[in-house]
Amino acid sequence: MDCIRIKDLYVGKPDAKDEIETGNIKNFVDSFILPPNWEISKMLASSCCFITGYKGTGKTALLRYIEDIIKREFPYACSSFILFKEDFPEIKRFKLSENSKRMFNAVSIDRELSAEGGDFQFIWRFFFLSKFLHDNEMNNNGLFVNDENWTLFKQKMKEISLLNEVKLKWFSNLKFSMMFPSASIPATFGVSGETITQEDNNKYQKIIELIEEADALLSKLTRTDTPYYIFVDELEAYFSDEKIFIRDLQLIRDLLFSIHRYNKLFQRGQSHTKIIGAVRQEIINAITQKIDSRELNKIIMGFSQPLNWEYNNTTSLQHPIIQILLKRIIITRKDKGLPDKTDSEVYMEWFPSKIHEKEPTMYILTNCWNKPRDIVRMLIAAQNSIQCNSSSFSQSVFDSFRKVYSRESLNEIKEELSALYSVSKIDEIFSCLNGFKISFSFREFQDHVHILYPRSELSQNLLPVLRDLFRIGVIGNFSTLSHEHRWYHRGDIDIQITDDWNIYVHHALHPALSLTSQRDFHKSLKPSAGAIVDVEIKRIFQSRVIVSVIYNGFSYKGCIPITELSTSAVRRGFLDQVVSVGERKKGRIIRYNREYSSYDVSLKI
Numbered sequence: 001m002d003c004i005r006i007k008d009l010y011v012g013k014p015d016a017k018d019e020i021e022t023g024n025i026k027n028f029v030d031s032f033i034l035p036p037n038w039e040i041s042k043m044l045a046s047s048c049c050f051i052t053g054y055k056g057t058g059k060t061a062l063l064r065y066i067e068d069i070i071k072r073e074f075p076y077a078c079s080s081f082i083l084f085k086e087d088f089p090e091i092k093r094f095k096l097s098e099n100s101k102r103m104f105n106a107v108s109i110d111r112e113l114s115a116e117g118g119d120f121q122f123i124w125r126f127f128f129l130s131k132f133l134h135d136n137e138m139n140n141n142g143l144f145v146n147d148e149n150w151t152l153f154k155q156k157m158k159e160i161s162l163l164n165e166v167k168l169k170w171f172s173n174l175k176f177s178m179m180f181p182s183a184s185i186p187a188t189f190g191v192s193g194e195t196i197t198q199e200d201n202n203k204y205q206k207i208i209e210l211i212e213e214a215d216a217l218l219s220k221l222t223r224t225d226t227p228y229y230i231f232v233d234e235l236e237a238y239f240s241d242e243k244i245f246i247r248d249l250q251l252i253r254d255l256l257f258s259i260h261r262y263n264k265l266f267q268r269g270q271s272h273t274k275i276i277g278a279v280r281q282e283i284i285n286a287i288t289q290k291i292d293s294r295e296l297n298k299i300i301m302g303f304s305q306p307l308n309w310e311y312n313n314t315t316s317l318q319h320p321i322i323q324i325l326l327k328r329i330i331i332t333r334k335d336k337g338l339p340d341k342t343d344s345e346v347y348m349e350w351f352p353s354k355i356h357e358k359e360p361t362m363y364i365l366t367n368c369w370n371k372p373r374d375i376v377r378m379l380i381a382a383q384n385s386i387q388c389n390s391s392s393f394s395q396s397v398f399d400s401f402r403k404v405y406s407r408e409s410l411n412e413i414k415e416e417l418s419a420l421y422s423v424s425k426i427d428e429i430f431s432c433l434n435g436f437k438i439s440f441s442f443r444e445f446q447d448h449v450h451i452l453y454p455r456s457e458l459s460q461n462l463l464p465v466l467r468d469l470f471r472i473g474v475i476g477n478f479s480t481l482s483h484e485h486r487w488y489h490r491g492d493i494d495i496q497i498t499d500d501w502n503i504y505v506h507h508a509l510h511p512a513l514s515l516t517s518q519r520d521f522h523k524s525l526k527p528s529a530g531a532i533v534d535v536e537i538k539r540i541f542q543s544r545v546i547v548s549v550i551y552n553g554f555s556y557k558g559c560i561p562i563t564e565l566s567t568s569a570v571r572r573g574f575l576d577q578v579v580s581v582g583e584r585k586k587g588r589i590i591r592y593n594r595e596y597s598s599y600d601v602s603l604k605i
Contacts, residue, residue, distance in 0.1 A: 004338075006397065007388040010331045011379040016061035017233075025068070027335075031327045032065050033320050033372070035309045040066055043305055044274065049263040050256070050300055051278040053307030054472065055416045056373030059278035062307065063231045066276070070229055074272070077227035078139045082131075084252065085234035120251050124258035126160070126211050128275075129218065131230070133157055145222040153221060156214040163203050163210070219265055227272035232259060235279045237286065238418045249287050252279070253296055260299045281306075282419040282472070289420070309370040310491055317343050321368065322361050324375045355395045363398070367405075367508040369473045370489045374409070381405040406511035413509075416472050428458050429465060435514045439478050439504045442466075442497045447529045451594045463497065470495035478504035527551040527589045527599060535560070535587035535601055537579050545579055549587070549599050557598035560587070564602040579603075 010027050013019035019028050034040070035058075042048070043066070051059050063081075070077050133154065136143040144150050232255070237248035259277045266273040284300055287293050311319045317326065326343050329350060333341065341349070351360040358366065368374035381401035382388065390397050410430075417426050432449050440448075445466075450459050458465060469475045470488055477486035477496045485504065486492040495503070505515055527533050527549060534550040535558065545565070549558035565578050579585070590600040 003391075004329075004332055004336065005389050005391050006393070007383050008332060008336075009379060009383070010328050010335065011383060012328070012376055014056075014373055014376050014380070016058070016064050020064055027331055028061075029065065029068055031324070031331055032061065033324050033327065034062075035307055035320055036311060037308050038062075038305065040069060043276070044070075047263070047267060048303050048305050049259055049274065049276055050304035051276065051307060052281055052284065052300060052304045053278075054281050054369075054371070055412060056369070056371040057307040057309065058372045059280070059307060060233055061372065063233055063276065063278050067229070067231060070227060074227045077229065077272070078135055078143060079227075079229040079231070080135065082230060082232045083234040084232065084255070085236045088251075120254040121257065122208055122211055124255050125215055125261075128258055128262055129157065129211070129214050132218070135228070135230075139226065142224055142226045143228050145224060147222065149217055149220040149222075153214055153217040156210050156217060160207055160210045160214070163207055218262075223266070223273055225272070229273075230275040232275065232277035235277065235283055236419075237283060239286075239420065239422050240418075242422075246291055249283070249291050252283060253287050253291065253293065256296060257294070257299070260303060263303075280416075280419065282416055285468075285471075286419045309372070310489070311370075317347055317361065319361060319365065321365060321370055321372070321375060324372050325364070325379075328375075328379065350392045352392070352394055355398055360393070369506070369508075373412070377408050377412075378405055381408065403511040406508055409508050410512040413472060413474055417468070420468055425458065428453055428456060429469070430513070432458070433474070433505060433513050433515075437505075437520045438510060438515045438517060439502045439520065441499075441502055441528075443530055444528045445503060447591050451592055454594070466497075466503065467495055473506055474509065476504045476506060477501045526554075527556065529589055529591055531589045533587055533589060533599075533601070535585050535603070537581050537583045537585075540579065540581060547587075547601060549589070549601060557596075558587075558601045559593065559596060559598050560601050560603060564590075564600075564604060 010031070012024065012028065012031065013022065016028065043051075051062055053059050067079050067081075070079055132143070235252045235255070237245055237252060239245045256277060256279065259275045263275055266275075279300075284296070287296055309320055311321075316322070323343075326346055329346050330341070330343075333339075333346075347360075354360075355363040364375075364378070368378070378401075381404045382393070382397060384404065385397070385401040387394075387397040387400040414426050414430070417429075421429070432445070432452055436448060437444070442463075446462055449456075449462055453459050466475065470477075473487070473489055475495070476488070477492070478484075479486075479500060480502055481500055486496065486501070487506075505513065510516070531551065536548040536550065537545060538548055539546040543562050545560040547558040547560055549556040560579075585603055587601040587603050590602050592598075593600050
């Protein structure tokens with residue numbers, strides 16, 4: 001084994017930005033794998049300007065890799081990153097929101113609509129115009145030709161800056177800088193005082209007019225031959241405080257529209273100029289569900305390249321996710337000066353013939369979601385396990401880190417869900433799954449949720465939640481007839497809620513959710529909604545009949561509500577003419593009644 005142990009392997013960081021900032025750019029580039037459907041040259045040459053995908057699919061890594069390619073091909077290129085989460089912390093987002101309201105109140109007839117509508121288009125337009133100006137100055141005026149139009153553009157931006165110097169403030173004396181500092185154009189909006197006067201409104205109106213004029217001049221500017229790229233990343237919003245969440249979604253929506261707007265403008269006869277934004281699919285889904293999307297899906301669909309790691313052959317060493325794992329072993333060998341080996345030789349050296357009766361590639365892919373970060377998380381868990389000194393990935397090695405990997409996977413899924421649900425609702429969802437069953441019918445789970453949270457939103461709107469869980473990968477489908485699985489990350493679009501398809505919890509989450517096949521077996525011995533059972537009449541009351549439910553040889557407490565005995569005799573109060581103590585009948589389970597700790601049963605089979 002050439003003396004390489006698991007703890008020696010090059011793993012990298014879960015986030016590509018962290019990996020590059022720690023100085024591992026060479027290993028990062030050498031180990032980078034593109035998904036099968038992706039061509040970087042197509043992204044750079046086409047009208048596409050968005051990279052979409054779920055958390056962990058490698059959006060940030062791809063942006064950093066594209067930047068590295070550009071720098072190697074064009075050492076004189078200008079490139080930079082705008083990190084929404086990092087560059088715009090909460091206090092800055094608050095100031096963006098307040099500035100947006102004031103600007104639109106200054107020109108809107110319907111003030112209430114403009115104040116609460118969350119329109120940030122002018123704010124982002126000013127931001128990008130300021131950035132173009134700043135980047136040109138930082139690159140020795142090498143991005144735009146210094147002609148009459150450029151002079152006019154600079155003048156308009158300076159007029160905006162001068163208007164801001166009157167300190168139109170509200171709420172506090174804190175000033176917000178909307179761009180990287182520029183010596184000549186300090187692009188800041190400010191607020192002071194408790195109220196905004198008509199004079200202030202006029203100044204805001206003038207600012208908007210100047211932004212429009214500067215924006216119009218931008219289309220007349222002439223780009224130089226210097227390549228110019230801006231990458232926008234970390235477009236995050238979390239459902240903690242609903243108002244803040246809605247505001248952040250509005251900010252991201254209008255930022256995406258601005259990216260599209262300026263790409264269209266630069267595309268007219270210009271080359272090597274592009275703004276590329278990476279956005280999580282769940283953020284797009286949240287915008288669609290929670291706010292007025294303004295047909296954002298149209299530009300995302302028409303101008304994006306999704307990251308898709310789907311690959312039909314799950315036993316092939318050429319599967320891109322398996323390639324990510326093999327490349328890390330190969331890089332470690334190279335760093336240690338060991339001779340080259342083929343993928344097949346490395347695979348045979350590091351993996352057994354079977355892991356829990358499955359091909360190793362199949363086992364690994366079954367326990368992940370076809371995302372690069374799954375492999376990084378798996379390797380980190382292995383290096384932190386008691387088997388880290390092993391020189392191969394044996395079955396015992398996988399068993400040693402399975403629980404840790406499962407918990408970390410669940411944590412990431414919860415972060416993904418935070419773009420749609422509050423922390424308390426996410427806790428509700430997983431408390432229902434925790435310790436339940438690996439495979440179950442929709443009706444079973446519906447009854448289970450109703451028992452735990454009978455009057456909750458989750459209980460009332462379960463199907464939309466299950467659709468979200470299916471899309472993110474918490475659950476899939478399992479055919480009770482063919483034993484096939486359906487997963488969103490393998491191309492199955494929506495969950496099936498039919499008698500032939502059970503809901504199935506993802507394999508990798510079983511340890512974190514305390515799910516085992518043995519637990520499923522014991523639960524299957526108990527009756528569930530819809531089950532046909534034997535019913536023995538024990539006692540007869542005016543409003544209900546107490547029974548014993550016999551199922552799989554075991555006896556359980558039960559009750560027949562009077563509504564399930566709707567005959568004329570019942571209406572006259574003669575229940576004993578319908579049923580009699582000691583009598584046995586066939587019945588159907590309606591639900592588990594938590595209040596009485598018994599099963600509600602119907603004799604209408």
